[in-house]
Amino acid sequence: MFKHNGLNKIFHLILIYGAFSQVKGQTTSINLAGTGSSASQGRVEITRNGVTGTVCDDRFDDLAAAVVCRQLTFQNGGVAVFDGRFGAGTGPIWLDDVTCQGNELNIEQCTARPWNQTNCQHTEDVGVICNVSPVVSPSVLPATTRAPAIQPSNCTSPSPNIRLIGLTNLNGIGFVEVRRNGVWGSICDDQWGKEDAQVVCRMLCYDYR
Numbered sequence: 664m665f666k667h668n669g670l671n672k673i674f675h676l677i678l679i680y681g682a683f684s685q686v687k688g689q690t691t692s693i694n695l696a697g698t699g700s701s702a703s704q705g706r707v708e709i710t711r712n713g714v715t716g717t718v719c720d721d722r723f724d725d726l727a728a729a730v731v732c733r734q735l736t737f738q739n740g741g742v743a744v745f746d747g748r749f750g751a752g753t754g755p756i757w758l759d760d761v762t763c764q765g766n767e768l769n770i771e772q773c774t775a776r777p778w779n780q781t782n783c784q785h786t787e788d789v790g791v792i793c794n795v796s797p798v799v800s801p802s803v804l805p806a807t808t809r810a811p812a813i814q815p816s817n818c819t820s821p822s823p824n825i826r827l828i829g830l831t832n833l834n835g836i837g838f839v840e841v842r843r844n845g846v847w848g849s850i851c852d853d854q855w856g857k858e859d860a861q862v863v864c865r866m867l868c869y870d871y872r
């Protein structure tokens with residue numbers, strides 16, 4: 664009889680947890696939006712109790728991006744993009760100072776300030792670019808596509824209008840972005856070759872080999 668009551672309690676706890684999870688799932692959803700967005704990239708938007716808002720880029724890194732991507736069914740990680748790269752959103756800035764371990768199943772499991780308490784503006788709305796195919800390890804890329812990891816010490820003025828977007832631990836490897844009139848954008852790969860990569864490397868003080 665005692666054992667039976669104990670099992671009942673556990674069963675009730677499971678039921679209560681299940682109900683809580685279900686309510687959470689119904690009231691909070693995540694989505695990617697903004698200029699240049701697609702199913703796998705865009706400004707991170709969270710709809711909570713019917714109100715759509717954004718996430719601040721403070722502390723948000725590629726580990727947090729991986730969690731958002733996982734929620735959106737992209738299992739192979741992603742990169743965080745900052746400063747409203749996909750345009751500034753509207754509504755509340757739901758989360759700020761988001762810090763994730765990277766293995767969370769939901770952005771709500773990461774640490775952050777309390778909901779809707781930030782010191783951010785919408786110009787800081789964070790975006791993510793999810794990897795849509797398995798990550799290719801740099802070590803298996805042809806050597807000619809890799810830049811050396813060390814920037815020469817005589818580099819005093821890397822161009823402020825070009826940058827590499829990618830995993831932060833891969834120094835000198837990434838997607839190329841250029842800034843025009845204050846707006847960062849990508850470069851199409853049509854006709855792109857070794858000479859073009861050399862120019863980018865030179866602008867960023869990398870010694871292309």
Ligand SMILES: [Ca+2]
Pocket residue numbers: 720721787
């Ligand atoms: Ca910021």
Ligand SMILES: [Ca+2]
Pocket residue numbers: 719721759760781782783
């Ligand atoms: Ca902050």
